[in-house]
Amino acid sequence: MSYTKIKWIILFLPTVTIGLWEYIRHQFLMPYLSMEVGNWLSPVIIYVVSVTLLRQLFDMLENTRAALDQERIVKGKLEERQLLAGELHDGVAQSLFLLGVKLDRAKRMYDDPQVQETLNDISRTVSEANHDVRQAIADLKHVPRSGETEEVSLAYRVWEMIPLAGVQTQLDWKLDDQYIQPEEQAELLACIREGLLNIHKHARASQVWIHSEGNPTGWQIVIEDDGEGFHEQSLQLPGRFGLKITAERAQWRGWTFALQREQERTLFIIKGGQHDE
Missing domain, CATH: 3.30.565.10 (Histidine kinase-like ATPase, C-terminal domain)
Structure with missing residues (x-):
């Protein structure tokens, strides 16, 4: 049952209950119940309905609201993850890629073995960092499967x-x-x-x-x-x-x-x- 339907039922149930009681009371029970007894029974009936049906409906309302809040939280976290993944891709990942290209150019410009060794070490470090960033982007873009929760x-x-x-x-x-x-x-x-x-x-x-x-x-x-x-x-x-x-x-x-x-x-x-x- 949807959140809106539960709210409408909670709103109208006491009115419908008291209206139905007054109809039955005046149509069928007047010969057997005095006016004073009938008036006392009205709040009793409302109380019984409240502690039975309305209490269950309130529990359902709270559970539905909690589920909706959790869904909004999860959606917000997913949107944040997608935004962060986009920023990493457009910022850090692109910068590392360009740095790798420039290192490749630098290695072709110098023949000194020590310079080549240093540039190779830097290139490996950049490559590892780029791999880590790409893996982080993939993890951030991972969308939980249906039914999968944060727990x-x-x-x-x-x-x-x-x-x-x-x-x-x-x-x-x-x-x-x-x-x-x-x-x-x-x-x-x-x-x-x-x-x-x-x-x-x-x-x-x-x-x-x-x-x-x-x-x-x-x-x-x-x-x-x-x-x-x-x-x-x-x-x-x-x-x-x-x-x-x-x-x-x-x-x-x-x-x-x-x-x-x-x-x-x-x-x-x-x-x-x-x-x-």
Whole structure:
């Protein structure tokens, strides 16, 4: 039933009820009911109708209004996402594309090996940044499927990000959403996204595993890959700022972030709460 119909029913139901009661009372019940008793019964009947039919209608009205408000919120968020995607495409993405073109021209102008190496490094950084921006635009333009709401589980959102790793990935998610505050979930997803993108760009892995676990005292997420590993010096190279941002995100939220190598596998670890070591 539509929101407008419910309002009209609530408006006219008491009038129709009292009118119907007065008709029945005068046509059929006058020989059996005195005028005083009939007058007392009128508010009683209105009260009974109010606590039964009208109460249900008010509940329906509130539910319908809440659904409409949620629909408006979702529509507004989608419009904001589309606007932001357009701004990224027309601004940052186009600038990165033009920068790449200019770098290609510069590489053809200089023969010095050191200059060529520097320009190649800058070109790779620009290419990675352009890829990230394009992926962000694609994510922003994603339109939720019919029936999909904003209340999507963390496990599902992580599952949607699996293709970012670029290789076969296994997901073992045992972390309940209740252990992470809603305002923290966006930051956590950004960290996981950076971990998967880092594997795709640099690890040369053939297999990735995502594990998670949690309880009321703390939680832990581990992204594991069988790639070639990393060197501390390489993390300081130009363009390798993603892991630094991840560390800053974790520190800001009071989490623990670690990148370590164990048994020829790289572990990208984020811990939150009072998780025991």
